[in-house]
Amino acid sequence: MRKSSFALLFSLIVFAFNLAHAQDEGVGLAQIDEMVPSQYDFGLPGWVPVPLEPEGNPTTAAKVELGRYLFFDKRLSLDGTMSCESCHSQALAFTDGRAVSRGVTGEVTPRNSMSLANVGYAPVLTWGNPLLRHLERQALVPLIGKSPVELGLADREAEVVDRLAAEPVYRQLFPAAFPEAKGKISLATIVRALAAFQRTIVSVRSPYDRYRYEGDVDAVSDAVIRGEALFFGEKLECHHCHNGLHFADTVLHERNRTGEVAYHNTGLYNIDSKGAYPANNIGIAEITGRPEDMGRFRAPSLRNVALTAPYMHDGSIATLGDVIDHYAAGGRTIKSGPNAGIGKNNPLKSSFVPGFTLTREERADLIAFLNALTDTSFLIDPRFANPWLQKEKKK
Incomplete structure (x- = not known):
């Protein structure tokens, strides 16, 4: 069977990531395959079951908070103009209102931005890729994917680490979220925090x-x-x-x-x-x-x-x-x-x-x-809102 260009790209991304971060003890993607019920308090009504999470990336309050800051941080794009929120706005149930999304270079994606509401319950991610089953791996596609370019960070991981390290907020958030990695800022810890935050985006109060x-x-x-x-x-x-x-x-x-x-x-x-x-x-x-x-x-x-x-x-x-x-x-x-x-x-x-x-x-x-x-409560829930704007309002 002929392997498609997208499948080949995905395989190469996963291989490159695992290889590059094999030295990051406790934070590599190789440890995320086994899914278990989360022990995190999602604040769910009694009738809603707890989502699953990778055994190697347990959800914690510190990790979720770090992921929330990263989700809304435009430093995670080539020129600092886009963040995950650019295609997943809380006011639109974490979609973007466009037919298809536009990346940082102006290149458009072929598909509509899916809602992130309850994404932690999804057995597969995206519209048409049965290989993408973990949020930790899926985050790599918009971050470092090249076809199409979304956030445009391919080959710029070191630059991104420097950007985040210069932000005082992260000097506290990364060590709190990843004590086992001594607070190291890396692509591995970034995607694990993003995934943890996304698993908390639950909408069940209609x-x-x-x-x-x-x-x-x-x-x-x-x-x-x-x-x-x-x-x-x-x-x-x-x-x-x-x-x-x-x-x-x-x-x-x-x-x-x-x-x-x-x-x-x-x-x-x-x-x-x-x-x-x-x-x-x-x-x-x-x-x-x-x-x-x-x-x-x-x-x-x-x-x-x-x-x-x-x-x-x-x-x-x-x-x-x-x-x-x-x-x-x-x-x-x-x-x-x-x-x-x-x-x-x-x-x-x-x-x-x-x-x-x-x-x-x-x-x-x-x-x-x-x-x-x-x-409607989901659309204004402060747990899922932009923390950078919240900080500004408190000043």
Whole structure:
């Protein structure tokens, strides 16, 4: 099987990282593979299970705080103009509101920025790479990846270390977070802290949560309840790909430590009437090399979905209403241009996208249900906010 260029790039990144940091006792990526229930207090409601974490990177308050500072720090980019927040804004449920994201050099990524809400429960990361299963490794892609360039730090690790070492805040945070490494600032400790912070980004306090899991019958309207019935009914088939705790395909936590990850072709494209997708965005087929995987992407969580537009892996659908139209039609029809085709007739399309018909009231009810998945407290939770701005406000 031919190995794709992206898979090869990923393998080289992981190999280079492990090799370069083998001397960092206790902080190498080789120790993050075994996942165990976290002992950290995430402040979760009783009905929410604890996420898993790598045995070699236990979540601690000091590590989370360091990761939060790093997440919002523009020093972690080539020219100091971008941070992780640039593509993952708290106000937008940690997305960026763009169809596709733009890196520090102006190069655009081929895919839409996924929400980081509840990312610690995800068995795989990104839209279409089944190899990326750990936040510690995934962080390497935006930091030092070259195709596309995002934060642009490839071959500049020493420079970044110097930048961070010059900041007084980090002279306290790194030793507190990594006493076993004597507070060493390195790419290894940076990604481990970022991963620890991201695992704490949990959103489970929407009106629907209060209604369904906490018994607050007044938390949602009758329209939401009717929309819930539609969503979980066989007429629409939504729940087959968006189910469970986070309205995603599969989640891992203390009560579910294994699970197969499904990827789906929704008939978004059918360029050649044989199922082809745009060449720069073919789904997991890029990794597996299997023709039948053309156009198959991971189903994202629908929590806070009203805030994460535009939609789909390439941001090519603008509104929730348009998304419903796409699934109602059983696939998207593009009438002209290089991507023209009838998605409904895509031979590789999932059987869970047969199409359906909704009345005007049913459509309104479904949208009401999706809106009820918005966790407004999550959007302003100070635990996930920019600490640099918080410091400025205190002055």
